[in-house]
Amino acid sequence: MKFADVAGHEEVKRRLREMVDNDRIPHALLLEGPSGSGKFMLARAFAQYIHCQHRHNGDSCGQCPSCRQHQAFNHIDTIYSFPVVKKSGRTALSDDYREQFSEFISESPYMDFDRWVTKLDNINAQPMIYVEEGAELLRRLTYMTRSSRFKTVLLWLPERLKEETANKLLKLVEEPFGDTIFIMVSNNGRGILPTIYSRTQRIAVQRYSDSELEGVLQAQGMDAAQAADMARIADGSVNQAWKTASVSTERRKYFDLFAELMRKAYGRKVLELRGWSKAVAELGREPQMQFIDYCCRLIRESFVMHLHVDSLLTLSAAERGFVDRFFPFINEKNVVDMIELFNRSRRDIAGNGNAKIIFFDLAVRVIMLIRRK
Ligand SMILES: [Zn+2]
Numbered sequence: 203m204k205f206a207d208v209a210g211h212e213e214v215k216r217r218l219r220e221m222v223d224n225d226r227i228p229h230a231l232l233l234e235g236p237s238g239s240g241k242f243m244l245a246r247a248f249a250q251y252i253h254c255q256h257r258h259n260g261d262s263c264g265q266c267p268s269c270r271q272h273q274a275f276n277h278i279d280t281i282y283s284f285p286v287v288k289k290s291g292r293t294a295l296s297d298d299y300r301e302q303f304s305e306f307i308s309e310s311p312y313m314d315f316d317r318w319v320t321k322l323d324n325i326n327a328q329p330m331i332y333v334e335e336g337a338e339l340l341r342r343l344t345y346m347t348r349s350s351r352f353k354t355v356l357l358w359l360p361e362r363l364k365e366e367t368a369n370k371l372l373k374l375v376e377e378p379f380g381d382t383i384f385i386m387v388s389n390n391g392r393g394i395l396p397t398i399y400s401r402t403q404r405i406a407v408q409r410y411s412d413s414e415l416e417g418v419l420q421a422q423g424m425d426a427a428q429a430a431d432m433a434r435i436a437d438g439s440v441n442q443a444w445k446t447a448s449v450s451t452e453r454r455k456y457f458d459l460f461a462e463l464m465r466k467a468y469g470r471k472v473l474e475l476r477g478w479s480k481a482v483a484e485l486g487r488e489p490q491m492q493f494i495d496y497c498c499r500l501i502r503e504s505f506v507m508h509l510h511v512d513s514l515l516t517l518s519a520a521e522r523g524f525v526d527r528f529f530p531f532i533n534e535k536n537v538v539d540m541i542e543l544f545n546r547s548r549r550d551i552a553g554n555g556n557a558k559i560i561f562f563d564l565a566v567r568v569i570m571l572i573r574r575k
Contacts, residue, residue: 203246203273205261210414215405218248218408220261227252227352228403230375230384231359234391235407238439240418242313242358244407245385246272249280249354252383268350275304281342284358284563285329287322294332313358315389316440331363336370343374343382357386361393368395375401409438416492419443427519435516452489454520456496461524463497467568468531475569479561490557494548500525501540504532536574543567 205215206472221227231248232242247262250272254262259468262269284303288294296303301323308319322329322402326497339355346353363371375398379508386402388394410418420426428447432517459482466474482490503517507529517525532540547564551557 203243203251204264204269205244205247208240208243208247209241209418210410211407212461214244214405215247217370217405218244222248222252222391223260227383229382230386230398230400230402231393232386232388232391232399232404234388234404236409236437236439237315237389238312238436238441239407239409239444240312240440241387241389241407242307242356243311245314245356245387246307247303248385249277249356249383252352252354253277253279275307275423277354279346279348281339281353281355282358283331283335283355284338285331285362286320287327287329288332293334294330295335295338297329297338306508310441310526312389312440314444315359316445317441329362330358331357331367333366333370336363338368340374341539352383353380354385357384360386360388362396363395363398365395368398369439372401377498385469400416408441411438414438415440415443431518435518450518452492453518454497455526456493457500457518457521460497460500461491464528464531464572467572468563470569472537472569474565476562479558479565482561487551487554487557490551491548492549494542494544498541498544501532501537501544504529505537508533512520523566531572533575536571539574540568540571542558543571 205219208215221231224371233245233247235241248367250262250269251257253268253272255266255268262272264273268277272280282300282303283296286296286299292298299322306318306321307313319327319329343353343355361367371384374382384402386394391404399566412433415436416429419429419432422440422444424432424443424447428450429443431450432443432447436446439481449466460477462478463475468480482493485493500521504519504525544565547560550560
C-alpha cells in the first residue's frame with residue numbers, strides 16, 4: 203500500500219513522510235481517529251515507506267522486493283498484531299488468525315470491526331489482544347533476524363489490549379529492541395490504558411469530509427447517486443456508509459410505507475389505510491418496530507425543518523424530497539402527540555399485540571393528528 207493509494211489525509215501523510223525523511227521515527231506511534239477513516243491504510247503505507255528501498259516523490263516505489271512483500275502481506279520485518287478470540291484448545295495469538303486477517307484487510311481495507319468479528323466465526327465474541335500475544339511479540343522481536351534497519355509492529359486496536367498484555371508491551375515500547383517501531387491504530391484513544399497511551403507519539407486522523415467520502419465510495423464501486431446519499435449520513439465513515447447502503451433497501455420500503463400512510467391519512471382514505479395496515483402487519487415483529495423507529499425519525503426531521511437547521515438533517519434525496527413538502531404538517535401542536543402515538547404502538551407490538559389492529563388504530567389516529575394546526 204502506497205500513500206497514493208490512501209484517499210485524503212494529506213497533512214498526516216506529510217508528517218509521516220517527514221518522520222522517515224528526517225530520520226526521526228518515534229518508537230511508538232499512535233494513529234487515532236474515528237472508525238472508517240483509513241487509519242490502518244495509512245499505517246500500512248507508512249510501514250511500506252519505512253522499508254522501501256527506492257523511495258521517491260514522497261512515496262514508496264511499490265516495486266522493490268520490500269514493497270512487494272508488504273503488498274503481499276508477508277514482509278519479513280513486519281509483525282501484525284490484532285484482537286482475536288480465545289477458542290478452546292487454541293492459543294490466542296494473532297498469528298493463528300493470519301489467513302483470516304489477510305483476507306479481512308483486502309476485503310475491508312477500512313477495517314470494519316464488525317466484519318472482523320464475523321470473520322472470527324463467532325458473532326458474540328469480544329476479540330481482545332491476550333497476554334500470550336504480548337509474550338509472543340517479545341519472543342519474536344528478540345529472535346527475529348532482520349533484513350532491514352527497522353522492524354515494524356502494526357498493532358490494530360490497542361484499546362483491546364488486556365491489561366497483562368499491555369504490561370508486557372510496556373517494556374517493548376519503553377526500551378525498544380534495536381530499531382523496533384510500534385505503529386498503533388486506534389478507533390478510541392480514550393479506551394487505551396494510560397500507561398501505553400502516554401508513551402506514544404500521537405497523530406489524530408480526522409473523519410473524511412462528506413465530499414471525500416463520496417469520492418471514496420464511488421472509487422469502491424458504489425453508484426454515484428447512492429454514494430452521494432450515503433456520504434451525507436455516514437458521518438465520514440466508509441464502513442458506516444457501506445453498512446447503511448446494505449440496509450437501504452429496507453429503508454426504501456419503510457419510506458414508501460411512511461409516505462403512503464401520511465398521504466392516505468391526510469386524504470382520510472380510511473378503507474385504503476386498512477389495506478396499508480394489513481401490509482405492515484405482514485412485515486414481522488422486528489421489522490415493524492424498525493419501521494416505527496424510522497417513522498419517528500422522519501417525523502422529528504420534519505419538525506426540525508421548521509427550525510431551519512439544515513445541518514441536522516440526515517435524509518436521503520428521496521426522503522428529503524418528501525419532507526420538503528410534508529414538514530408543514532408536523533408542527534408544535536402535534537409533534538409530541540404524534541411521536542407518543544408511534545411509541546405507544548411500538549410498545550404494543552413489542553408486547554405481542556395484534557399488528558393489524560395496532561397499525562390500523564395508529565393510522566386512524568394519524569388522520570386526526572395530521573390536520574391539527
Ligand atoms: Zn519500494
